[in-house]
Amino acid sequence: MPENIVILGSGCAGLTAAIYAARANLEPLLLEGSQPGGQLTTTSEVENFPGFPEGVDGFLLMDHLRKQASRFGTRFRNALVESADLDGPVHRLQLTDGSTLETQALIIATGASPRLLGVPGEQEMYGGKGVTTCATCDGAFYRDEVVAVVGGGDSACEEALFLTRFCEKVYLVHRRDELRASPIMAERALQHEKIEPVWNSVVEEILPDENGNTRGLRLQNRATGKGSELACRGVFIAIGHIPNTAPFRGQLRMDEAGYLLPESGSQVRTARPRVYVAGDCADSVYRQAITAAGMGCQAAIDAERDLGEAFGVAEPAVADRA
Numbered sequence: 163m164p165e166n167i168v169i170l171g172s173g174c175a176g177l178t179a180a181i182y183a184a185r186a187n188l189e190p191l192l193l194e195g196s197q198p199g200g201q202l203t204t205t206s207e208v209e210n211f212p213g214f215p216e217g218v219d220g221f222l223l224m225d226h227l228r229k230q231a232s233r234f235g236t237r238f239r240n241a242l243v244e245s246a247d248l249d250g251p252v253h254r255l256q257l258t259d260g261s262t263l264e265t266q267a268l269i270i271a272t273g274a275s276p277r278l279l280g281v282p283g284e285q286e287m288y289g290g291k292g293v294t295t296c297a298t299c300d301g302a303f304y305r306d307e308v309v310a311v312v313g314g315g316d317s318a319c320e321e322a323l324f325l326t327r328f329c330e331k332v333y334l335v336h337r338r339d340e341l342r343a344s345p346i347m348a349e350r351a352l353q354h355e356k357i358e359p360v361w362n363s364v365v366e367e368i369l370p371d372e373n374g375n376t377r378g379l380r381l382q383n384r385a386t387g388k389g390s391e392l393a394c395r396g397v398f399i400a401i402g403h404i405p406n407t408a409p410f411r412g413q414l415r416m417d418e419a420g421y422l423l424p425e426s427g428s429q430v431r432t433a434r435p436r437v438y439v440a441g442d443c444a445d446s447v448y449r450q451a452i453t454a455a456g457m458g459c460q461a462a463i464d465a466e467r468d469l470g471e472a473f474g475v476a477e478p479a480v481a482d483r484a
């Protein structure tokens with residue numbers, strides 16, 4: 163027997179979808195992937211998720227979501243999807259452990275991984291000790307501090323401009339001698355009095371202070387070959403994200419970067435019947451816990467309705483909710 167609904171991913175999108183699907187009596191099966199709890203488990207303090215006036219630890223928040231999904235009957239499996247066949251009326255998933263799964267509905271909430279520099283110090287200080295990939299999330303922690311944004315595209319400029327609201331000074335460290343960003347973004351960033359570009363520079367190491375927090379960057383100038391140190395308390399790495407969508411290549415519409423594209427007129431429905439996308443795997447713009455959770459909710463409600471229409475699976479629950 164195929165599953166009613168399989169949810170891929172245990173981040174904010176997947177777990178929220180699971181809460182809604184489970185409360186609709188769909189008995190969802192959720193595959194947790196290799197990062198149970200998703201990206202938020204890598205940060206210590208989340209200050210912008212509604213409902214927590216004092217902020218909440220990222221790991222704790224995800225643990226609460228998991229318990230909430232479990233309470234209504236979500237089944238969890240420690241597994242990862244390798245490939246998918248979404249051609250037929252029943253969707254087939256090939257898992258990395260060699261097994262297969264069949265399901266009538268599928269919610270893909272596999273998230274995205276921020277691109278990192280891969281230099282010494284980065285992992286040690288990532289998520290709470292001065293190295294981050296999200297100014298919207300963490301900028302306010304660096305009030306009146308000197309920070310550096312690494313990157314040269316639109317995102318890097320946006321992050322740098324956002325940080326000027328809090329920070330005393332923002333270095334924009336870029337490996338070339340001009341920004342890749344669109345002319346208007348580049349001009350806005352470069353004309354801002356708090357932003358100082360550091361051209362032709364690659365980060366070789368993120369330097370810790372005596373407490374293990376970030377104190378600066380060790381740079382190498384690509385034009386002169388000279389090394390230098392740049393003092394800063396926060397490092398915002400803005401060199402892009404990689405959506406975790408490889409298993410669906412050739413099966414679902416994606417943009418050039420690999421973000422899943424919903425059908426026009428919907429935020430979460432794809433062109434395949436009863437296949438939905440939610441969260442950062444389909445969102446290159448907002449990339450927030452609350453927007454991912456919102457998409458997870460939408461996907462589960464759409465799935466519930468579509469399953470009800472196709473098979474009558476969820477009719478009592480739909481009636482209950484109304």
Ligand SMILES: Cc1cc2nc3c(=O)[nH]c(=O)nc-3n(C[C@H](O)[C@H](O)[C@H](O)COP(=O)(O)OP(=O)(O)OC[C@H]3O[C@@H](n4cnc5c(N)ncnc54)[C@H](O)[C@@H]3O)c2cc1C
Binds near residue numbers: 172173209
């Ligand atoms: C350091 C850091 C700090 C952040 N701070 C904040 C903040 O303060 N506030 C905020 O709103 N947002 C914050 N964000 C952003 C937020 O974490 C993301 O927007 C959110 O986690 C996206 O949720 P998601 O469910 O779409 O994806 P993710 O959280 O990326 O979860 C994806 C899930 O899919 C699973 N998966 C991946 N591939 C497969 C596969 N093939 N098969 C099965 N499962 C798979 C993974 O294991 C994971 O469980 C932060 C992000 C980072 C990195």
